[in-house]
């Protein structure tokens with residue numbers, strides 16, 4: 001699934017999107033609602049220039065609704081409309097179409113005044129790998145167009161897909177690189193599964209996740225693993241490891257001598273978190289994301 005991004009790839013990805021921008025009216029920027037900044041391309045404003053843009057906070061079914069509301073406000077402050085969606089479930093497709101149309105309303109009205117009948121809004125979806133681009137394209141199209149899952153960057157001739165009467169979508173999304181320049185961002189991307197675990201150590205990723213959960217979703221963590229008391233100070237790595245060991249014991253992640261297999265425990269924790277078993281969890285908050 002994961003593309004190894006090198007400067008050449010980034011330049012090519014950027015050029016491909018810039019070429020597509022010439023064909024379209026509106027960009028749909030797809031972000032992961034659990035980590036809107038970490039799942040964002042660092043050069044996005046520069047790449048998209050001033051194209052009208054709708055931000056979709058995808059996988060909202062897995063994100064904390066309160067935090068997502070804060071993110072919507074955060075983007076609004078920057079003059080961007082952000083809509084929380086669940087592309088896999090597909091219930092908000094009409095809303096997405098309406099928002100794209102709205103972004104073009106002024107232009108279309110001006111055209112109407114000149115007697116030009118507005119045509120369908122042409123849109124392009126962009127986002128980092130695994131954020132749900134293909135899923136969204138298929139949902140908007142109402143049929144299977146793009147291959148979803150672990151095949152990024154498969155190039156083929158692009159085509160317009162009709163989305164209702166008033167919208168057309170490019171069938172190949174723009175794939176952008178994430179922001180992996182700092183370790184916290186890398187960890188968040190790894191926790192959500194946006195980058196491959198092997199790029200970092202699984203136990204480090206789980207350690208990061210458990211520490212975050214203990215800080216922000218304490219009760220959910222205790223309840224999920226029937227932990228009676230969590231250490232107060234989770235900045236101490238040993239304390240986090242003890243919690244991971246307790247979880248490992250609960251889930252039978254043991255080595256032959258009966259000791260906890262931390263790697264296995266780490267995988268269990270990540271799998272359950274990604275599947276939403278810990279409830280709806282956001283791993284980044286607008287108020288603290290830049291310092292935490």
Ligand SMILES: Nc1nc2c(ncn2[C@@H]2O[C@H](COP(=O)(O)OP(=O)(O)OP(=O)(O)O)[C@@H](O)[C@H]2O)c(=O)[nH]1
Nearest residue numbers: 059086087088129130131132133134135148149152
């Ligand atoms: N829970 C949840 N999962 C989603 C949602 N949207 C997509 N997914 C899942 O996320 C994974 C990646 O989705 P894709 O549509 O393949 O993502 P992509 O951005 O096209 O990925 P690349 O092809 O790697 O660029 C799949 O397992 C989807 O089922 C959503 O709204 N909620």
